[in-house]
Structure formats: C-alpha cells, structure tokens
Amino acid sequence: DTAVSQTPKYLVTQMGNDKSIKCEQNLGHDTMYWYKQDSKKFLKIMFSYNNKELIINETVPNRFSPKSPDKAHLNLHINSLELGDSAVYFCASSRGLAASYEQYFGPGTRLTVT
Amino acid sequence: AQSVAQPEDQVNVAEGNPLTVKCTYSVSGNPYLFWYVQYPNRGLQFLLKYITGDNLVKGSYGFEAEFNKSQTSFHLKKPSALVSDSALYFCAVRDYNQGGKLIFGQGTELSVKP
Numbered sequence: 001d002t003a004v005s006q007t008p009k010y011l012v013t014q015m016g017n018d019k020s021i022k023c024e025q026n027l028g029h030d031t032m033y034w035y036k037q038d039s040k041k042f043l044k045i046m047f048s049y050n051n052k053e054l055i056i057n058e059t060v061p062n063r064f065s066p067k068s069p070d071k072a073h074l075n076l077h078i079n080s081l082e083l084g085d086s087a088v089y090f091c092a093s094s095r096g097l098a099a100s101y102e103q104y105f106g107p108g109t110r111l112t113v114t
Numbered sequence: 115a116q117s118v119a120q121p122e123d124q125v126n127v128a129e130g131n132p133l134t135v136k137c138t139y140s141v142s143g144n145p146y147l148f149w150y151v152q153y154p155n156r157g158l159q160f161l162l163k164y165i166t167g168d169n170l171v172k173g174s175y176g177f178e179a180e181f182n183k184s185q186t187s188f189h190l191k192k193p194s195a196l197v198s199d200s201a202l203y204f205c206a207v208r209d210y211n212q213g214g215k216l217i218f219g220q221g222t223e224l225s226v227k228p
Binding site for chain 1: 152155156159163165208215221
C-alpha cells in the first residue's frame with residue numbers, strides 16, 4: 001500500500017505550458033506539503049495545507065497554485081512553465097501541524113522544462 | 115530563524131566500520147530534529163527524530179542519533195555500515211513558529227565501499 005503517491009513520476013514539457021501534479025495520501029493525515037528539490041538536491045518548502053486550509057505559502061511565484069479538494073489530496077498546478085521550474089517536486093503529509101510529527105514523503109515528480 | 119547545517123558534503127566509510135553523519139542546528143526554543151534518507155531516484159524516508167527525553171534516539175535500519183544540547187548537534191550514527199546504506203542523508207528541524215515546515219540541511223552523500 002502506497003502511503004503518499006504522486007502522479008506523474010516524470011513530466012517533460014515545453015516552456016510556456018501549464019501542467020499539474022497530483023498527490024494523494026492514504027494515511028488519514030490532516031496536513032500535506034509540497035517541497036521542491038533543485039539540481040543540487042537542496043529541499044525547500046513551497047506550500048502546506050492543514051484540513052484543506054492553506055498554512056504555508058513560501059515565496060513561490062504565483063504561477064504555482066496548490067489546490068486541496070479534500071484532506072487526502074493536494075495538487076500542484078503550474079502555469080506558464082519556465083526553464084527554472086525544472087526540479088523534483090515532493091509531496092509529503094503528517095498527522096498534523098504539531099512539531100513532533102514526522103512527515104512522510106511521496107516518490108517525487110521529476111519535472112523537466114525544455 | 116531555525117536552521118540546520120551539515121558540514122560534510124560527502125562521507126566515505128568502509129563496510130563494517132562505524133559511520134557518523136554530522137548535523138548542527140540553530141533554533142530559538144526547543145529543537146525538534148529529524149533525519150531522513152533519500153535513495154537514488156526515490157523519495158525521502160523518515161529515519162528518526164528527537165523531540166524530548168533521552169539524548170540517544172534509535173531509529174530505522176539500525177541508525178541512531180545523539181542529541182547534544184551544549185554543542186547544538188544531532189549527529190547520525192551506525193555501529194557497522196552496510197553498502198546498502200549508501201544514500202543521501204538529510205538533517206532537518208521543524209519550525210513550529212512557521213506552520214511546522216521542515217527546514218533541511220544541504221544533505222550529506224554517504225558512500226559505503228565493500
């Protein structure tokens with residue numbers, strides 16, 4: 001049973017296109033996150049949602065828009081893709097916002113913009 | 115602001131030898147510290163965490179970490195390294211003042227040679 005799943009695993013697209021990445025967790029968690037891992041493997045938070053409510057919105061271009069239709073899903077839509085958006089995007093979830101809760105990560109989506 | 119640092123980009127160990135992956139932190143208040151491992155082309159897997167209590171924390175796959183408040187360190191250790199431990203290791207601190215996001219170190223590549 002996959003705890004946190006993401007689709008697609010790979011995404012290759014051209015500059016200017018719009019694309020979405022989907023994330024689902026079957027752990028019954030209340031909180032979900034999107035992280036970006038750049039080419040140097042550095043990980044940075046982008047967004048977090050708790051019970052479908054936006055909690056964290058880091059300094060991310062507004063071309064990136066997260067959507068949480070329910071607690072188990074957090075999708076990421078990206079408009080007008082740019083070369084610099086190429087990265088691996090990870091979805092994660094945790095039981096809640098409490099600092100003691102560990103986060104569980106999906107397998108990642110490798111986005112390549114050409 | 116909370117931060118963690120991993121002073122070594124790469125650690126090389128012979129199989130069967132003990133390994134240490136270093137992490138230092140800077141937080142205001144009590145630290146909530148985590149270690150994650152990332153195998154090639156995979157998502158991050160939770161290894162262990164320090165919240166409070168015993169300074170020696172045991173985790174998955176035989177790993178443990180020692181919390182040292184005076185040295186503000188949280189080093190990851192294993193008594194006997196396996197080739198299969200070769201991966202990228204991340205130390206992270208949970209920022210409970212900013213929506214509970216994880217702040218990651220830059221990662222340490224562990225290479226275990228037979």
